[in-house]
Amino acid sequence: MSVRTKLTIAYLGTDFSGWQRQPKRRSIQGELERALELMTGGIETAVSGAGRTDAGVHAAGQVGHLDLPVEIPSDGLVRGLNGILPDQIRVRDATRVPLSFHARKSARGKLYVYRAAWKQPGLPWLGLRTAVVPPISDEAAIQRAASLLAGQHDVASFTLPDAVTGSTERELYRVTTRSTRNGFEFEFVGNGFLRYQVRRMVGALLELGRGRRELDWFRSLLEKPSPGAPLKTAPARGLTLERVYYRRLPRLVC
Amino acid sequence: MSVRTKLTIAYLGTDFSGWQRQPKRRSIQGELERALELMTGGIETAVSGAGRTDAGVHAAGQVGHLDLPVEIPSDGLVRGLNGILPDQIRVRDATRVPLSFHARKSARGKLYVYRAAWKQPGLPWLGLRTAVVPPISDEAAIQRAASLLAGQHDVASFTLPDAVTGSTERELYRVTTRSTRNGFEFEFVGNGFLRYQVRRMVGALLELGRGRRELDWFRSLLEKPSPGAPLKTAPARGLTLERVYYRRLPRLVC
Numbered sequence: 001m002s003v004r005t006k007l008t009i010a011y012l013g014t015d016f017s018g019w020q021r022q023p024k025r026r027s028i029q030g031e032l033e034r035a036l037e038l039m040t041g042g043i044e045t046a047v048s049g050a051g052r053t054d055a056g057v058h059a060a061g062q063v064g065h066l067d068l069p070v071e072i073p074s075d076g077l078v079r080g081l082n083g084i085l086p087d088q089i090r091v092r093d094a095t096r097v098p099l100s101f102h103a104r105k106s107a108r109g110k111l112y113v114y115r116a117a118w119k120q121p122g123l124p125w126l127g128l129r130t131a132v133v134p135p136i137s138d139e140a141a142i143q144r145a146a147s148l149l150a151g152q153h154d155v156a157s158f159t160l161p162d163a164v165t166g167s168t169e170r171e172l173y174r175v176t177t178r179s180t181r182n183g184f185e186f187e188f189v190g191n192g193f194l195r196y197q198v199r200r201m202v203g204a205l206l207e208l209g210r211g212r213r214e215l216d217w218f219r220s221l222l223e224k225p226s227p228g229a230p231l232k233t234a235p236a237r238g239l240t241l242e243r244v245y246y247r248r249l250p251r252l253v254c
Numbered sequence: 255m256s257v258r259t260k261l262t263i264a265y266l267g268t269d270f271s272g273w274q275r276q277p278k279r280r281s282i283q284g285e286l287e288r289a290l291e292l293m294t295g296g297i298e299t300a301v302s303g304a305g306r307t308d309a310g311v312h313a314a315g316q317v318g319h320l321d322l323p324v325e326i327p328s329d330g331l332v333r334g335l336n337g338i339l340p341d342q343i344r345v346r347d348a349t350r351v352p353l354s355f356h357a358r359k360s361a362r363g364k365l366y367v368y369r370a371a372w373k374q375p376g377l378p379w380l381g382l383r384t385a386v387v388p389p390i391s392d393e394a395a396i397q398r399a400a401s402l403l404a405g406q407h408d409v410a411s412f413t414l415p416d417a418v419t420g421s422t423e424r425e426l427y428r429v430t431t432r433s434t435r436n437g438f439e440f441e442f443v444g445n446g447f448l449r450y451q452v453r454r455m456v457g458a459l460l461e462l463g464r465g466r467r468e469l470d471w472f473r474s475l476l477e478k479p480s481p482g483a484p485l486k487t488a489p490a491r492g493l494t495l496e497r498v499y500y501r502r503l504p505r506l507v508c
Contacts, residue, residue, distance in 0.1 A: 012378045014341065060377055082374055087268065092376035120336055122346035123314060124266045125379045 002067045004101060005077065007032070007047065008093040009062045014128050014237065015088060018055040019062070028053070028062070028089060035084040036066065039077075043069065050103040050244040051110065051193070056236030058129050061092070061111075061243040065103040071096070101246075109173065109191050109245040114202045115238045117183030131238030136184060136209030139177075145208050145218045146175045146186075155197055156225035158204070163195035164227050170194065177205075184209070196233055203232035256321045258355060259331065261286075261301070262347040263316045268382050268491065269342060272309040273316070282307070282316070282343060289338040290320065293331075297323065304357040304498040305364065305447070310490030312383055315346070315497040319357040325350070355500075363427065363445050363499040368456045369492045371437030385492030390438060390463030393431075399462050399472045400429045400440075409451055410479035412458070417449035418481050424448065431459075438463070450487055457486035 009028070017025040021033065029047055036045040050063040072080075074094040081091045100106075118135035121127040136142065149172050156168035176187040186202055204221060207213040221229055263282070271279035275287065283301055290299040304317040326334075328348040335345045354360075372389035375381040390396065403426050410422035430441040440456055458475060461467045475483055 008376075010377050012382075087382055088378050090374065090376055090378050090381055120344065122262075122344055123264050124342050124344050125383065127344055128266075128341055129379065 002069060002099070003071045004065055004067050004097050004099050005072075005074075006093075006095045006097045006101060006103065007064045007066065007081075007091055009064060010060050010090045010092055011058060011062070012088040012128060013053065013056050013058040016055065018057065019049050019052045028059075029064075031085055031089055032064065032081070032091075035081045038084050039080045040068065040072075048103050050107050051241070052195075053239075053241055054195070054199075054236050057239045057241065058237075059241040062241050063103045063107070063244040063246075065097065065101060067099075103244075106246055107192075107244050108247075109189055110193060110241065111243040111245070112188045112193065112198045113240050113242050114186040114188075114198060114234065115180070115183065115240070116185070116202065116206065116234065117180070119182040121182070129237065129240060130183065131235040133183075133206055133234065133238075134210060136206060138209050138211050139179065139184075141211070141215065142177055142184070142205045142209040144215055145205055146177050148215075148219060148222060149175045149188075149201065153222050154225040155194060155201075155222070156227045157221040157229035157231075158197040158200040159194040159227050160196055161227040168194060168225060168227070170197070199234045199236065199239055200231060202234040202238070206234065207232065256323060256353070257325045258319055258321050258351050258353050259326075259328075260347075260349045260351045260355060260357065261318045261320065261335075261345055263318060264314050264344045264346055265312060265316070266342040266382060267307065267310050267312045270309065272311065273303050273306045282313075283318075285339055285343055286318065286335070286345075289335045292338050293334045294322065294326075302357050304361050305495070306449075307493075307495055308449070308453075308490050311493045311495065312491075313495040316495050317357045317361070317498040317500075319351065319355060321353075357498075360500055361446075361498050362501075363443055364447060364495065365497040365499070366442045366447065366452045367494050367496050368440040368442075368452060368488065369434070369437065369494070370439070370456065370460065370488065371434070373436040375436070382491065383494060384437065385489040387437075387460055387488065387492075388464055390460060392463050392465050393433065393438075395465070395469065396431055396438070396459050396463040398469055399459055400431050402469075402473060402476060403429045403455065407476050408479040409448060409455075409476070410481045411475040411483035411485075412451040412454040413448040413481050414450055415481040422448060422479060422481070424451070452493055453488045453490065454485060456488040456492070460488065461486065 017027050019028045021030040032047045047064040047066045077094040078091050115130040116133045117130050152171045172190040174189040271281050273282045275284040286301045301318040301320045331348040369384040370387045371384050406425040426444040428443040
């Protein structure tokens with residue numbers, strides 16, 4: 001018999017090679033699996049994530065699932081793992097779930113936030129999660145383009161050729177943009193995201209905001225989907241996976 | 255001729271051995287001085303701090319001064335230093351000041367915040383600046399004791415024998431305590447602090463809050479000052495030097 005557990009995980013991704021386990025590199029998945037092995041006295045346990053965040057990307061609510069041969073009380077699992085994990089990775093919650101639950105396949109949506117600023121934030125605990133980018137002059141252009149992103153699209157232009165594995169159709173339920181003190185913030189809620197998609201969407205939107213590209217160029221990225229389209233990928237440090245949705249449809253969360 | 259500059263510095267102290275330069279260890283002062291040397295092409299420049307924060311302690315507004323043989327525009331100094339410094343240390347501001355300004359001697363007060371929680375914060379960027387402590391049951395006891403701290407006292411009980419170098423009299427202008435989501439926060443404004451003083455005051459206050467000590471015990475710490483009095487020093491990770499005051503008296507800042 002096997003007991004399935006859903007973990008909610010937060011991490012400051014700065015010093016990690018991303019979610020995915022890799023030989024000889026510090027990854028979030030690798031650290032979690034190592035902590036589980038230590039905690040269970042040597043049982044190798046795979047943690048399956050809702051999605052693979054890239055090197056330097058952060059999470060406030062990444063989700064993973066794992067199977068254990070025995071039930072460990074949730075509270076003990078959270079405390080035990082947090083006692084072993086580095087401070088930059090925190091298990092926020094552990095919940096027993098049915099074996100039908102799958103962190104990636106059961107997910108109905110994800111919320112990503114991208115924080116950009118033209119002036120480096122003075123506080124390092126904020127700065128570590130913010131990308132410094134050239135200032136924008138045309139906020140309205142960003143908003144017009146962002147509104148084109150909502151809905152179902154082939155978003156292949158926002159990934160790279162090597163990262164394409166299946167369908168490149170995705171639905172974005174909500175795109176929100178807002179000015180912050182010395183920068184700009186983007187929020188994306190969608191049913192799923194291709195690799196690099198958020199960072200490349202942000203990169204393209206920022207080009208528009210700087211007046212270096214026109215709305216037609218942005219429209220053509222959606223109308224003529226092409227992996228590796230020439231546009232800048234915004235830096236990883238500005239991106240945070242805030243939440244993964246399982247029950248309610250994200251469109252109802254607005 | 256020499257040009258004096260005041261720097262305002264923020265840092266996440268987790269991975270550093272404290273403010274003070276030490277051989278073979280990563281210190282805030284050491285990192286700043288190394289960055290200045292790189293930036294000036296080899297000019298060794300000492301950075302004199304308003305106070306020495308201990309290993310693991312953070313700052314949102316530490317202050318230091320330095321002398322350079324030439325004037326470097328403030329903006330260039332901030333950008334240049336931040337380009338070299340690790341992400342955990344940020345120079346927030348650089349201002350030219352008269353040679354009479356001294357980061358430590360000119361300081362009229364400091365504001366420290368101590369963040370304690372009984373449940374580890376789920377978000378690492380907050381958790382790294384919060385100490386996990388046993389829960390308290392008697393908030394009123396903490397408030398009664400905290401009110402005794404305000405004013406001029408010999409606070410020797412809150413330091414350790416090895417750290418005593420001169421007078422152990424200090425004035426606390428304001429002590430504020432408040433409940434937070436899963437914890438408790440302390441704010442101290444005073445004209446100066448002995449080494450370990452804030453962490454040992456917090457350690458003593460938390461003992462009262464847990465009902466393990468009485469108010470009379472706390473009063474005797476002040477009435478019979480004795481370095482190294484038997485009390486717990488709260489963990490460094492919960493402490494942040496928020497601000498150093500130079501112009502206005504901190505009591506007027508309330």
